[in-house]
Amino acid sequence: MVARHAGEPHRVATPLELFFDLCFVVAVAQAAAGLHHDIAEDHIAHSIPAYFAVFFAIWWAWMNFTWFASAYDTDDDLYRVTTLVQIAGALVMAAGVPRAFEDNDLTVITYGYVIMRLAMVVQWLRASRTDPARRDCARRYALGIGLVQLGWIGRLLLPDELAIPAQVLLVALELAVPIWAERVARTTWHPHHIAERYGLFTIIVLGESVLAASIAVQSAVDAHGGDIGLLSVAAAGILIVFAMWWLYFDRPARDLLVSLRIAMFWGYGHYLVFASAAAVGAGIAVAVDVETHTAHVGKVAAGYALAIPVAVYLLSVWVLHVCPQQPGPSTIAFPVVAALVLVTPLTPAPVQLTAGLLVALVVATVVTTRLRSVPEPGGGGSVDGRPAVPAQE
Numbered sequence: 001m002v003a004r005h006a007g008e009p010h011r012v013a014t015p016l017e018l019f020f021d022l023c024f025v026v027a028v029a030q031a032a033a034g035l036h037h038d039i040a041e042d043h044i045a046h047s048i049p050a051y052f053a054v055f056f057a058i059w060w061a062w063m064n065f066t067w068f069a070s071a072y073d074t075d076d077d078l079y080r081v082t083t084l085v086q087i088a089g090a091l092v093m094a095a096g097v098p099r100a101f102e103d104n105d106l107t108v109i110t111y112g113y114v115i116m117r118l119a120m121v122v123q124w125l126r127a128s129r130t131d132p133a134r135r136d137c138a139r140r141y142a143l144g145i146g147l148v149q150l151g152w153i154g155r156l157l158l159p160d161e162l163a164i165p166a167q168v169l170l171v172a173l174e175l176a177v178p179i180w181a182e183r184v185a186r187t188t189w190h191p192h193h194i195a196e197r198y199g200l201f202t203i204i205v206l207g208e209s210v211l212a213a214s215i216a217v218q219s220a221v222d223a224h225g226g227d228i229g230l231l232s233v234a235a236a237g238i239l240i241v242f243a244m245w246w247l248y249f250d251r252p253a254r255d256l257l258v259s260l261r262i263a264m265f266w267g268y269g270h271y272l273v274f275a276s277a278a279a280v281g282a283g284i285a286v287a288v289d290v291e292t293h294t295a296h297v298g299k300v301a302a303g304y305a306l307a308i309p310v311a312v313y314l315l316s317v318w319v320l321h322v323c324p325q326q327p328g329p330s331t332i333a334f335p336v337v338a339a340l341v342l343v344t345p346l347t348p349a350p351v352q353l354t355a356g357l358l359v360a361l362v363v364a365t366v367v368t369t370r371l372r373s374v375p376e377p378g379g380g381g382s383v384d385g386r387p388a389v390p391a392q393e
Helices: 016-041 044-072 077-095 095-105 109-130 131-154 160-182 191-223 228-249 258-290 299-325 329-341 350-373
Strands: none
Touching: 016 095, 016 191, 016 258, 016 299, 044 077, 044 095, 044 109, 044 191, 077 095, 077 109, 095 109, 095 191, 095 299, 109 131, 109 228, 131 160, 131 299, 160 258, 191 228, 191 258, 191 329, 191 350, 228 258, 228 350, 258 299, 258 350, 299 350, 329 350
16 A cells, blocks of 8 residues: 555546445435434424534544545555445444434444444554555554544443543544644645545535425425425525535635645534535425424524524635635625525525525625636736636647
């Protein structure tokens, strides 16, 4: 297992990585469904901590594999088998999500998570044997991950009053392992590959919102004979998802990952991007339940089930993507729109107004980008703001 070059040309996601992501769709869908059900049943105090705990396990397991694969994807038989074991762990983890929401029981999720993480220990030990330049780094990863997994198993044996403090401590230790390991030697992750992988997972979590909008259309057409309220919720939900996609992918992120410190901040910060994007789907589903009078939660609370994740998504994209690439007064539009979105639940049409605000933000972003990319007279230029490439004769 030899480290891949960080500047390798044409580095793209492999079929195995795409298959890995596909299996995580199940876990993300289960988490969003659990959040939707709890909010619709007015179990909000229980839903939020349960969702963040479940989504952390999903995100962290995915993220660790992604960065490892960016540096050490040899695609040989042993690597494939180990990765398939991780996929099996992801499916076990997904199977435990309903129990985590219904009974606050993280046992099955913990087992699936530990399976995935121990497979990562095997991957790092293999890398430590064949990559002398980063041997100490790989060993630190293997040791740190292995010890924390013992902690997760031990947490299952603790009394209820100690379970949450232990969980917070273990999460902190999980987040600290890469920082500790990369201090001795940086792994050769590929910036373009990482940006692509994160973009693909963003599309996966946005898929939950697409599904919720589709259900709204189905409910309006089939069960309610073309209900105008449901159709407007469905149309607004679709516009929200389209706008979220546009705002994330408006500028390529690959050029942002220029140092380990920035990459760590960018990679860790995507927890909020992913978790909020999936939660938007739950919020749209709750809005559908309100329209069909099947929800047990008030309209204002239901409105915030959508407004809060949308606002978190906007602020996260603003911090991670917009501010580093488009500094200046124009960037203030993102936090302003996020603040306005948080007011929409107090209005009669929160979903529709949220959609309108996001569409307006997309328009403002497009106009600003185009104005910034217009070349000065005689200066040359291109539509994306980079110097124009002379045409080939």
